[in-house]
């Protein structure tokens with residue numbers, strides 16, 4: 001399965017163009033299937049795209065009541081904590097579109113019914129998504145050292161092949177405790193979109209697109225069943241090897 005790379009001239013253009021792409025893709029999937037499943041991520045780029053979806057004149061073209069919303073990973077913090085990916089996604093988009101609350105599936109907070117137990121939160125989410133992993137679109141960010149979701153190089157999570165969702169501890173990117181889909185679970189998605197900007201990501205992007213091993217560069221293991229799309233700005237694309245001359 002090859003991957004597609006789309007380069008935008010700036011982070012702002014990447015966010016706006018990816019938002020337009022996401023709206024169009026959701027509309028197309030809903031036209032064919034009536035509903036759509038979307039997995040959100042955290043991080044600056046992921047949230048900026050959601051903000052641009054909300055700002056788009058085409059936002060209302062999506063039947064938001066027929067979108068099933070999931071998260072690829074979550075910071076294991078109390079409900080409403082401003083650092084939670086859910087909190088940021090709600091502020092950026094979900095609180096401003098008519099989603100069906102029953103179809104929005106956040107990962108458990110650290111102060112919820114499951115208690116301060118990330119393993120229990122991971123097991124509960126694994127049960128929820130077990131037979132729903134064929135997500136239509138799974139959005140991902142990419143870290144400087146090549147992490148994606150909350151799967152970091154050489155971490156226990158990167159070796160996980162049985163469970164679709166795991167607890168992550170001692171995460172190099174704060175906060176240290178998280179809940180995350182595994183790469184194997186992410187690969188069940190129909191389309192995986194990796195979105196990142198900035199010169200500090202150029203090395204990770206180039207390594208991922210040059211066949212790096214997923215243990216050392218987890219983003220390299222993020223592939224969709226039908227499509228893997230890298231959405232980057234010029235700075236993040238700076239070290240991507242030029243395609244061979246036709």
Ligand SMILES: O=C(O)[C@H](O)[C@@H](O)[C@H](O)[C@H](O)COP(=O)(O)O
Nearest residue numbers: 042043044045141142143148149
């Ligand atoms: O919870 C998180 O932080 C994200 O899941 C993480 O994987 C993020 O997407 C990357 O670290 C990129 O973040 P930036 O887009 O802010 O660089």
